[in-house]
Amino acid sequence: MLRLSKKVEYAILALQFISNKDDKFATAKEISDSLEIPFEFLSKSLQTLMKKGILESQLGVRGGYQLARSPNKITIQEVIVALEGRSGLVDCTYKKSNETCDKIETCLLKNPMAVLQNRINSIFKQTTIAQLSGEVKN
């Protein structure tokens, strides 16, 4: 509980890798080898990030992935939402709107949880890919 999924952790590692490596495209193979991440598993995440506009891809032989925008414009929160589609400490703070709790009318924990959720979210919104490596480098 309160864990980042491997999907997200790998994606963040990959984005950091791509961000650090300046030259044009990084291939999924290169990333997975370098970071010791399962290739197929990573690939799917990269494809998702591409569809969500966080990465750009180039098909074919000299292909690969690159960031779709500056790393300081990519937040961890965006990555989480792109890959998980939602995020929520409890049912009533899930973003997928059909996932609401049946105790929601009477529950005294609902509001306090919403507050906590906002605080958590703001942490991930504040953190960008650039900051991850940047704090040492810059």
Next chain:
Amino acid sequence: MLRLSKKVEYAILALQFISNKDDKFATAKEISDSLEIPFEFLSKSLQTLMKKGILESQLGVRGGYQLARSPNKITIQEVIVALEGRSGLVDCTYKKSNETCDKIETCLLKNPMAVLQNRINSIFKQTTIAQLSGEVKN
């Protein structure tokens, strides 16, 4: 991902319930009925909280549970640690010391993750049972 387990959510609900109800002991049955939580499942958590010094229990017929200390001295973080034994966004921030990642030497994400982890933890450390209901009451 990034979810509170039911175990913890139920426990927080229960602590809130016990805190709101002033008269001596609350029974597990009473709590589980009132909050619509599986009795057996809740009981185990209450027993754990008791062993960890967050609740006090009274055996036998007029028995039940009460807070071991003032609700403003019980943090959500304590409850999480009591029930989960650990908490960590990623392997390298787990508190169970044997759960360390084999990439830990080279990983560029380790330090940034530790920072995030601290921020998350501090949110849960700052939040007490008293605050949950208290914000309206006090």
Next chain:
DNA sequence: CGATAATACGATTATTTTAGTCGCATTTTA
């Protein structure tokens, strides 16, 4: 043109974690 190196994508399986249940023992009180 055709081999090759790459992404794209859906389906499936395996593993782990979470959630919930069961049965029985113990304690206390009326």
Next chain:
DNA sequence: TAAAATGCGACTAAAATAATCGTATTATCG
């Protein structure tokens, strides 16, 4: 001494996560 409660350990069920497989498509380069 019956009843109402907690205490505990083992077990099972369900869901989420992690990983794999198979195949199609696309682009480059010789």
